[in-house]
Amino acid sequence: MSAYPLVADLAGDSVLVVGGGAVAARRISRLLEAGARVVLVSPVAVSDLVRLAQDGRIAWIRRRYVEGDEHGFGYVFALTDDPEVNDRIAGRRGSAPTNVATRTSRRRISVPAVRQMDGVTLAVSCQPPDPRRSRMIADLCLSTLSGRLSGA
Structure with missing residues (x-):
């Protein structure tokens, strides 16, 4: 797969996250930092x-995904632990660009490993998506550049 890298301004955009586990927590944290309005669909989290929902920082719909939930969102993150559900979400016609936590050919967007320091954002993505390798390379680059960035 050939990928086109981009950085998206999500400030004020509505983003749907399906699945309430650790991967969803990491993605939602970054989405909130980017100013996105997050709606979580998951029976448990x-x-x-749970704290983010209690604090009103995200909206939480406490149920399983229902086909059509993705309509009206700018981006969708299918982050359940069920590859069939994730694939079904990603395959919906007319749905927003979708990031899928499980391996599938239907993934339309991938989330790179991101590191930030001194006003610099470093994003690393491997093809095919390999989150562990991307994180390792991002950490290596940042550690190599850390002294140089502060003196730039």
Whole structure:
């Protein structure tokens, strides 16, 4: 797959996240930092997400995904632990660009490993998507550049 890298301004955009586990918690944290308005659909959620919902920082719909939930959102993150559900979400006709946590050919967007320091954002993505390798390379680059960035 050939990928086109981009950085998206999500400030004020509505983003749907399906699945309430640790991967969803990491993605939602970054989405909130980017100013996105997050709606979580999941019957259960890890404690970090429960707190975000209690604090009013995300909207939480406490149920399983229902076909059509993705309509009206600018981006969708299918982050359940069920590859069939994730694939079904990603395959919906006319749905928004979708990131899928499980391996599938239907993934339309991938989330790179991101590191930030001194006003610099470093994003690393491997093809095919390999989150572990991307994180390792991002950490290596940042550690190599850390002294140089502060003196630039």
